Amino acid sequence: MVSLLSLEGIGKAFPNGTVALRDARLSVRAGSVHGLVGANGAGKSTMIKVIAGAHAPTSGVVRWKGEEVSWRTPGAARRAGVATIMQHVPLAPTLTVLENVFLGAGGPWRLPRARRAEFARLLERVGYAIDPDAEVAGLAIGERQMVAVLQALATGAELVVMDEPTASLAEGERQVVFDVVRRLSAQGTAFLYVSHFLDEVLSLTDRVTVLRDGTVVEEGETAGYDEDRLVQAIVGRDLLATERRGAAPVAPDGPVLLSVRGLSSPAGVRDVSFEVRAGEVIGLAGLLGSGRSELLHAVYGSDTRARGEVLAGGRPVRRSPRAAVAAGMALVPEDRNAQGLVGTFPIWKNVSLPDLPALSSGRSLPREPAETARAERAIADLGIVCPGPEALPGELSGGNAQKVVFGKWLYGGARVFLLDEPTAGVDVGAKADILELVRRFAAGGGAVLVVSSEFEELLAVATRVLVVREGRVVAERAAHETSEEELLMLANGFGEAGFGAGGSGEGGAHDAA
Numbered sequence: 001m002v003s004l005l006s007l008e009g010i011g012k013a014f015p016n017g018t019v020a021l022r023d024a025r026l027s028v029r030a031g032s033v034h035g036l037v038g039a040n041g042a043g044k045s046t047m048i049k050v051i052a053g054a055h056a057p058t059s060g061v062v063r064w065k066g067e068e069v070s071w072r073t074p075g076a077a078r079r080a081g082v083a084t085i086m087q088h089v090p091l092a093p094t095l096t097v098l099e100n101v102f103l104g105a106g107g108p109w110r111l112p113r114a115r116r117a118e119f120a121r122l123l124e125r126v127g128y129a130i131d132p133d134a135e136v137a138g139l140a141i142g143e144r145q146m147v148a149v150l151q152a153l154a155t156g157a158e159l160v161v162m163d164e165p166t167a168s169l170a171e172g173e174r175q176v177v178f179d180v181v182r183r184l185s186a187q188g189t190a191f192l193y194v195s196h197f198l199d200e201v202l203s204l205t206d207r208v209t210v211l212r213d214g215t216v217v218e219e220g221e222t223a224g225y226d227e228d229r230l231v232q233a234i235v236g237r238d239l240l241a242t243e244r245r246g247a248a249p250v251a252p253d254g255p256v257l258l259s260v261r262g263l264s265s266p267a268g269v270r271d272v273s274f275e276v277r278a279g280e281v282i283g284l285a286g287l288l289g290s291g292r293s294e295l296l297h298a299v300y301g302s303d304t305r306a307r308g309e310v311l312a313g314g315r316p317v318r319r320s321p322r323a324a325v326a327a328g329m330a331l332v333p334e335d336r337n338a339q340g341l342v343g344t345f346p347i348w349k350n351v352s353l354p355d356l357p358a359l360s361s362g363r364s365l366p367r368e369p370a371e372t373a374r375a376e377r378a379i380a381d382l383g384i385v386c387p388g389p390e391a392l393p394g395e396l397s398g399g400n401a402q403k404v405v406f407g408k409w410l411y412g413g414a415r416v417f418l419l420d421e422p423t424a425g426v427d428v429g430a431k432a433d434i435l436e437l438v439r440r441f442a443a444g445g446g447a448v449l450v451v452s453s454e455f456e457e458l459l460a461v462a463t464r465v466l467v468v469r470e471g472r473v474v475a476e477r478a479a480h481e482t483s484e485e486e487l488l489m490l491a492n493g494f495g496e497a498g499f500g501a502g503g504s505g506e507g508g509a510h511d512a513a
């Protein structure tokens, strides 16, 4: 059977000497859903960029329907029938859904009436509804993802490449993406599906390719894999289920390190009160738009409009990030691309950025050896794949850049950690490492407040979970006494009264100070 797309002996070396792909192969059949998995830095994005015409391979052959091709631009790949949906969907925010979908499509769709008719046909094909005249800026992330899918289809794509399409989506939105992939593949569109969510890869794909250190280590029918085998292929060793999930820790009775009293903000936080003790990890469970990230920013003081009290170690903290840092708090934001790293600084400088005073002796300039040592520790602890502390963020894979941001805060003097989606975009091995570091940080006397869309992860790392809905804490559970299902129900607004009254044994919905 001729493959729709095949890569043979593909190599890719970057100017800095990094070899991202060596002798890599891939074969995607027409109408199939093909999974591509691998650890952070394994070469997935590089492979996608070669397919999309964004990177020229250093060696090897790309074939499209059996013919050798050399797409030198993304436009060339698109015209041939390959549409690539990258993680940070580059839609035009000020244009409408309709305008975005036909952006660059040309042909008969230049005429408004033909466009609307075609748009209706596309919606029917994917089984989805969206207002064509809505401005893209006002859409939720999941809806934008769908606009990108429609855009791909409007170009007549026979192969749609999706790079972590569900990374920032809530459960319901994920289902929409899965449904569309299933439906379109049944109609003959092929997909190359890249994800760190192995359950998605297992349930959605027909075949799977595993990349490790730039080489394909396995390729086969997905049906022949289970999660353990896939994890082993990805990380190259057995990663025990307990390592991945951890044992649910028990609530400690250390001193209160963080108190939040009556916190509200126009950003969507409403009268929230709770306390975090030394040794505790508190999970904030909520759906996208529930106000969970806004709550972290209100606690940290980066949302200056917030009202209410935040106390660190019993002392009130002024409402500013600077005051929060001085009080021993650190926030690792979700949007690490925008807020995380300085592109022109090497890793070592980025890692020590928040904490320069501690690393400098007296008034002299920061001492480089101490900084380099810290970066080397971060690289080792977090398994950051890079040439060394001198590497620039732009030379790292997405997941490894995330780990650098995490490392930035981990080795400072913070006692209270506010983490927003700490493992988004990182691979299974690194996820286990990061969760273990969070547990260790708490065991060492720190306090942690963590937001994650993956409730399983919250249960693995948290002592208690607060369920956030419409800006309020609507329920509280001891982690070992609840389940993903219950948290999902509570986050969706079901059973608040029924569960809240006596389910956890800790009583009531709030842990008011």
Ligand SMILES: Nc1ncnc2c1ncn2[C@@H]1O[C@H](COP(=O)(O)OP(=O)(O)OP(=O)(O)O)[C@@H](O)[C@H]1O
Binding pocket: 014, 015, 016, 018, 019, 020, 038, 039, 040, 041, 042, 043, 044, 045, 046, 047, 385, 386, 394, 395, 396, 397, 398, 399, 400, 425, 427
């Ligand atoms: N522009 C670049 N210059 C130098 N090295 C690069 C560049 N882009 C990527 N690399 C390196 O190539 C290797 C593969 O990176 P790639 O982004 O393909 O990994 P990935 O599998 O997509 O990882 P992730 O899961 O973290 O997104 C990494 O070692 C990375 O540091």
